[in-house]
Amino acid sequence: MPAGLSPDAAIDDAAWAVAAREALQSAAAAMERGLDPQADIDRVLATRTQVADAQLRSAWQRCIPEDAPLALFAVGGYGRGELFPHSDVDLLVLAEPEAQAAHAEALARLFALLWDAGLPVGHAVRSRAQCVEAAADITVLTALLEARPLAACADAVQTLQSATTSGRIWPAQAFFEAKREELRARHARFGDTADNLEPNLKEGPGGLRDIQTLRWMALRVCGTSDLESLVALGQLGADEFATLERQRLLLSRLRLGLHLVAGKREERLRFDYQKLLASRLGYDDTADSLAVEQMMQGFYRAAALVLRIGERVLQRFEEQIEGEASPRPIDAHFELRRGYLAARDGAWPQRPSEVFALFATWAGCVDVRGLHSRTARALAEALPQVPAYTEADPALRRQFVQLLRGPQPVETLTRMARLGALGRWIPAFSNVSGRMQFDLFHVFTVDQHTLAVLKNLASFASGKPDERFALAHEVWPKLRKPELLLLAGLFHDIAKGRGGDHSELGAVDAREFCAAHGLSEGDTALVEWLVRRHLLMSITAQKQDIGDPEVIHRFATAVADRERLDHLYLLTCADIAGTSPKLWNAWKDRLLADLYTSTRLALRRGLENPVAAHERSAETRYAAAAMLGALGIPEAQIETLFARMPEIGFQRGRADQIAWQAASLRGTAAGDTRVRVRPLAGSTGALEVFVHSPDREGLFAAIVATLDRAGLAIQQARVLDGPQGAVFDTFEVVPAQSHLKPAADDVERRLAAALAGDLEAVRPTRRTQPRHLRHFRIAPQIGFDAAGPGRTLLSLVCTDRPGLLADVTQVLRDQSLSVHDARIATFGERAEDVFQITRTDADGERRPLDHAQQQALREALRDCLDGELR
Template identity: 55%
Template sequence: MRCVDAVGRFAAASVSPSSDPSCLSWSQRARQRLADFDAELAQRFDRHEPVRELNRDRSAFMDQLVGEAWQMNLPDSPVCLIAVGGYGRQSLYPQSDVDLLILIEPAERRTQADAIAKFVAMLWDARIPISHAVRTQSEAAQACSEDITVLTALMDARVLAGDSRRFDGVQSDTSTEHMWSESAYFSAKREELRTRHARFNDTAENLEPNIKEGPGGLRDMQTLRWMAMRVLGEPGLDALQAHGQLGADEHATLMRAGANLQKLRFGLHLIAGKREERLRFDHQRALAAHLLHNDEASNADVERMMQGFYRSAGLIQRISERLLQRFEEHLQGESEPLAIHAEFDALNGYLAARDPQWPAGNASRIFELFDTWAGAPELPGLHSRTARALAEALPCVPAWSDADPAMRAQFMRILRGPDAIRILIEMAKTGVLGRWIPAFANVTGRMQFDLFHVYTVDQHTLMVLRTLALFQTGEGVDRFSQAHTVMPRLRKPELLLLAALFHDIAKGRGGDHAELGAVDARDFCIAHALPPADVDMVEWLVRHHLLMSVTAQKQDISDPDVVARFAHLVADRERLDTLYLLTCADIAGTSPKLWNAWKDRLLADLHVATRLALRRGLEDPLAREERIEETRAAARALLVDADAAIGRIDDLPSDALLRYRPEQIAWMAASIVTSPQMQVAVHAVDDIGHALEVMVWSPDRNGLFAAIVMTLDRLGLEVSQARLMDAAEGQVLDVFHCMPRESSRLVEMREVERQLRSVLAKPSLLEERPSRRAAQRHLRQFRLTPQIVFSGLSANRYLLSIVCNDRAGLLADVAAFLRMEKLRVHDARIATFGERAEDMFTVSLDNGEPLSEERLASLASALEPILVGATH
């Protein structure tokens, strides 16, 4: 409770314990006593004593301190002092607030104001983080009627001092007979839970999860307890077993998962030294080390700790969903069942097994449940009794390697069904998929300690499946330009689903996860009686699931040789289409921020170019000049009524005609017409306007690349790719693909054009300087040793490859360095993977002379501190 009424505010402002030596002395001693007691609790925590006991003991010690301060100021007073919230239920973590309610009669406000003020000030001076409210009985009841969180805090209340009859009166005034009936309370708390979950994207599998408030967190367990108290009149979760609402296995699972979260939260408070509920990156490694009693923790240690959190949160979330449904059934009663299968009914809008003994140890009946559910998509979930029976029967589900052919055939029937993706996701959520495919269970809750993979491995896999479902329905056309047209062409969609299931299944085993996963996929497919060609297809997709992404993002896909090599590896159109869909879903399912219009275009262009190469035949690759002429002719056709622009097509570099589509060439030519010597043009790559294509047509000058990059950086744009090409008569064509650094922010295209023109109009570009920024908090936890390699491309051109931590302004800093060292950039390929930047630049000296090995080594040494963010 954070509300402080007028009495509380006046007290804080007008009275200080420093005016009373005895109060000040007590506060100083209490501060030290509490510090000593907390140090003792920390030692007990390190000895693995249950956190529940530590919290209860800390609460009891706090009772002692609060009671002493009360007796010093309000001895024998009828004013009622009440512990509420977490303090009230005797669950006080090292940095938790001490929530207090002071019940006072109206006539006592004036006479007791100074005493209450001194009491509060003493506790504050003792560094006890109290949160208090001073109310009359009627005010307390009114606050509860207006705010369900105030009522909920009072449900955990206990009297510390004063006349307890006042609190009895508040309890009577706030009973279900007077406010917040059982059904009203349940509906409000359930909506509160849904809203809270939505703030965390309805998943516990966030990179920096909130132990208390996130889905599956401790607040969920508290919500269940409050519902049990208000809806059923039971004292807490323990009593739900006797009430028949919670099975013994469910209760034991809930208690184990809750104890793990309590341990993590207690340790987090110790590590952070403040009230922190989020497992932030900068605490994860320290907490893992603390729990292991080590000075440092490896990435693997962090990942194991976080896997324990995700699995516990997932269990709490699943059991919570069942209990919420049972509370709802208790309030509403059960409707008449509607038969939909020989074994299953629709009951209260959920799928229910008719047999009370279902599945009676028969795993085949479990698969029959999911097969039936596939034909009833209108049912959002399993009936709570069936969900409990399924959870208790999970041990009878065999691994696929131990199952008989009939069960394997059942699984394949589900996989080939019309609603296979939804059912696979439900099988994963209920734990059935992890039993059937033990390797999937191994990656359940497995996080990767980096910024690239936002989800745990199992949740990433489910996100990939959900994205594939979008391709099937045709949703998300604005994000995926071609996927919805490619998906219906698949002859056997189940092969794509199998590849999605297995593509990351070997993460964390050591070695190449794609190679290991391919072996798993092959064995699985053979055991499930897939034809040899289908087995080969799934195995190939898993082994090469990164091929298309790497080719599109790291190579020049406008180069016919690159496309030809990729086409040779893919070999046929069916593999190409399936790999394309898997790649799109894999990238989009890795992080909400990773997929963008530029990646969509890259993959779509590579897909189209490879289809043409396969159609033409791998022995007859399209010649460079033939492709240039095709693009020139198509661009002219687009400019049929613009003769001046048609003439400008021939001014563009031949590399541009090789690299860009006809509509891009037409746009460039039309832009140059209005300003033949220097032109800047910007257009949106997507309909939203986030991804921008920036064209600069200019005389070649020293510092041109650096000046452009620094200007884009100041505008809040990050460069995804840069193409720099020499044209005739000393002109250059530079094309940049950019995204806003903040995804929610739209950058005005006209402003980009205006500022670039202003900079490029300056007599000298060598005075531009990159912006300075503090390192982002996230990136401090993921330090990479920079890798800098110079490779010779010709007598005087070199490929500079950089791998380092990404950060805001990195490209601008690198560009400034290259300019300072008199290195001209001819091409740039920019790729970012979470915290990792992998950039390549084709460079040469301004004067065209070759660089010695000593000079290259010197450049690499000078560049390294810049990559780690040092001032240059």
Template identity: 40%
Template sequence: EARFVWGAVHLFDKFKTRFQARFDAQHFFDGKWAEQLARHARFDDSAYKLEPNLKDSPGGLRDLHTIHWIAQACGITGGWNGLAQANLLTRLEARRITHVETGLSGLRIHLHLLAKRREDRLAFDYQTELAAQLGLTATAHKRAGEHLMQGYYRAAKLIQRANDILLQSLRVRLFPVTAPPEPIDEDFQVRANLLEARTADLFKRKPDALLRAFILYAQRPTLAGFEPTTLRALWRGRTRINAAFRANPAHRALFMSLLRQPRGVTRALRAMHRYGLLGCYIPAFGRIVGQMQHDLFHVYTVDEHILTVLRNVRRLTVPEHVHELPLASKLITAFEKPELLYLAALFHDIAKGRGGDHSELGMADAKRFCTQHGLDKTDSELVAWLVGMHLVMSRTSQKEDISDPEVIAAFAAKVGSLRRLTALYLLTVADIRGTSPHVWNAWKGKLLEDLYKTTRMHLTSGEVAVPDTSTRQAEARVNLALYGLPNTAADALWQHLDPRYFARFDALDMAWQARMLWQRTDSPDAVVRARLSHAGEGIQVLVYTPSHPDLFARICGFFARIQYTILEAKIHTTQHGYALDSFQVMDLVNRGIHYRDFLSFVEHELSRDLDPARPIQAVPRGRLSRHQRHHPYSTTVRVETDGPGHGHMLSITCADRGGLLFEIAEVLMRHNITVYAAKIDTLGERAEDTFQILGEALNTPAGVEALVAEIRKALKQ
């Protein structure tokens, strides 16, 4: 680009002449193409960041500038109208892109003025104010800032499509393809490793080819994409996908055929989505395109999350990835009709943003779609049930005591069959892994796997899965013998434990605890032992000490100070007044410390902190992130009866921050509440914590209200 501003015009003309004489258009294209790839990589190739860069993100203004520059290198001037005159755009498309470019440029100017500096990132701090300046207002189910961002994401998607199509078209002008085409059938051929329609009017003559093109794309993994003319025709052909098209039985059969392909399903559906066809074929999907989820743990728009979950289900079928999730990979290979899982993935969040329960609304959408597409009653009901129940397994595994036979029996009753259990397990794994790169961990995987196996046992036997404690004890004794300990080594500890202990811990944990506490069962000093967690991530910590009221708060404070998060706590009190507590904890900052040194550090420092004579050390209060401040998540605190003889259940959902668990533990300590189990579920920037508690304050409504009020106050400060 060059513009004459001031000076001698003849010198400017001379400069342009010399520049054009030396200009290598092919070299320029290669350089700009590489530059764009590198720029996109800086943003993880995603246009859907929570705080996108208006200029440099994929789908940003720089993608439009790149089209202009390469078009000029090809001798096409005049901007979007010039591209229309060159038959690379229609007049309508040129007007739409001009409108989007003008809108983003204006938004960027507003952003600079609001920030009082050059600022191209649509940060949370500015989204609400920008929405107000542009006249956007909140509606029943969306904030004004969310309307702003959905408009931005849809604009970015349009720019991405235009960038794909136009750069490929310009590439062909600069690098003409001379290789002869390879015919596939009467309608399609492959040219230069790109799928090409054999006639320009194919999609007009045969609308079903709009779907057949993507089936061929799925079947041929070596294809690099679509030939530019064909790509433009596909994009323009999306308008043919109307109610009559969707009602055509042949078209419905083709879509199901795409889902049943042995390979390439994810990339084909992503391509359909990228070029606007998927949202036309499934209108409910089209409505959630670009819809952000400000729930503090999803980092993708709803449409991107859905396709990521679908990819995760498909990934389970790939032999190269079996090592990631061996059980899930084994189960999906034996699962009949995996396309049912893909449909459940497509519909599980499709009703978000409508108000009401998105699971129930999506369930109705899924049932209708499956019936229309020829699935039998059993299969249609399975898909709809999966959509309606897709949150249940994760909630059960992460919030309830899955060692409790009653919990397993209740969950098994909801599931009803082994086929449903397997399908729900596979969908749940894929869903959690598709929310954010930081939500899934090995511990959550182990909880889900344990819940699956225990429930499977219950469903196949038809009986309540009561733990065989005598077998566990026998296995623990065998394990102790491997370490050269006598057969009676565990008796000194076990004589002080009630049956509930043996139901909550497995044989390996019981053996480890007995070995660590051999000849220490009456120790006046705290015994702290740590080891790598058998879940595959984090560490397991054993605390054995004379019980005292502030013990849980001290332990929570210690891990908060060293920036470790507690995933689960099993807290047991022996019959002679000792606390026998087990904690699963994980590093929040991944410091890469040698594990032996760190285990020794935990054992020494935590033992010191548990001395009742020492004051409880303060924990610096964590600060809320900008995302949490600008998209506040409502705090809920509930206390419910946890069944006869089981005490109470305290459930807390709120924005996560450093020291949160310690603050809760301090409130419980002040109310003389004993925690005997805790499940700490951190979902991105949101905490969903569940505590099983006992205490006299819980015996009266006034006591419960006072506890809830103080917890709320602590969380708001």
């Protein structure tokens, strides 16, 4: 109870707070109507604002004497009249120092009363001079620009306005430049893209804050109170204003719904709320699209429009402040204005061909800051005139092909996509614009993923080596017509969301497009094949044993020729790396490079002459012996070392790997344990781990658990049985978190120490499942099949999580099963792992699992995996 407040007054305040809280709760309940698409979202927000206003004025009158020289203002979003369910109620009390001191107790009573009523008040008490001082922080000034009087006389309003005029603080140019930099920094925090899986509706690129920033700039630069006033000033087109208003209303409804479903102030549209919000907003699943995907597509498209129009308006504000500069002609049709590309004719464009000419000119200029705002607006207005390619004349189609063959083709396609021209020309691309897939594998919308793939292809063409890709810059120059690969990249995912196999549907689209644009049958067939089989190399490399000559022969047969192989390799690298920043790693790079090299050799040899296992073994043995000989190891010792190694290793392993393992065995006996770790050749961060040890129960599980504890994720494991009961285990691992780089010698010491002790004591680390994985649960799929003589193939598909492999191998250990080979593949939230396993009979023989043993293992794995979901 504030000092000086009588008990009766305190009781009255408590009763008032209860009544006020009930009124506010009633208003909050009424906000549910704002989720109805037919409801006026502005009216819903204004109604809540009015209720809050009434309670604040009532509290003010209750606590503050009528003649007190104090004034109350709403500031920030509340001052703007947009009070979302869980937004702060930001207040400013304007009072000179003497008045602040005299009424300190009354103000304390006021703020206590408001909190008791359930109003999340944020307040500042400042004099005029203190307002000026605080407004040196542009964030404070921005809040003051939104000031709305709640209990203030005209003199107080004038006092506050005079304190924040541009003549006193933050003149127009300084304010504009600061807010523009603030906007750019804010965008950078979100990766300069609105296409995040969990976008921030308020602060993210294309979000509500972007629209508010334009309004603040208009207020300071043009002296207008709202964006609509810019139309009369020629700074904003009526169509642009209408578009911004539509997107603002959509974003506001999403934000309102997010606050309601989250039950708290939440601006990030997290997976926790996406499905629930889509349902509350009335979206329904269809055969081709989930409700949540429809809702998110609406958001991404709205954000893209806000960004597009926002860029134009920022440029106009800049011109308003700095003035127009003398244009610099480029040719008869285009010029540079202050570094921006502009059409010289005010009536541009008259024909669609002039739109393509704009992009051709742009591609030929290296010093362009962007598209001039007037030309950008003219382009937007002319988009309906741009026909779909199926309806265009041959000359226009030839123009488009020339864009692909001209300078900066990927940059041109990206510009066309972002400005809406590509979606007009290829309607199928428009359909995937803003389309998200509700999983963790695809972290971008389909159109943004496509542009990322094209950007990767452009990097291959740059001639600058990139350590992420071992061979891409060597392969690119061999392409006969690079534009064919660009077309394959453009169409590879264009049929997502239609139902059916997107590769097959996209191949049909690609053939129709290529034929319509006059490509030869051979070129058309190549693009069509690449789109249809764009996943072939990725699946082969990650799910099959590319050390097996039969696997290489099957893949080479499917590819059939060197030209397809070159194109498919580059497309696969660009596709995986463009799916998620975290998906591409050194192991995948090495895997694809090895598959490419092996297939190239198979094609050179001729598909009618497949490599036999004994030939591969002899070639590897000879090459490895030469490497060891170069180290000074005598030939007789080399043969002794090779005799201790499993024969299948020569058939499946690389020569350098065999030589490294053989050298590691020097100085050891058959019963010794030897651990060696080295960086994986040609990669960054990946390690190769070799373990030679007497076979014993729990060995594989102990190795996996130790590597997991060391922060390493296993990508591939091979467990080979050597002579005299020894095992030769080889692992290829990458850091589980990209910022971690475990040293090879440290991993080697930790693993050797673990294997020298009690294996039973080496257990998996228990971890909490990451929040985001809880929303992408995959029902475990456990299958068994024959894996050659004497082995069972265990396939496991389930939700990925930290420590999954360690837990699975622990189950195999508990079931007294041995692992002989493992391939670990992770696709976002989806883990797809394959193991070759055996059981050991009483007589010591290893055999495949019978039906009862398979069922017991299936139940144990389900218990392990289901336990994480509970």
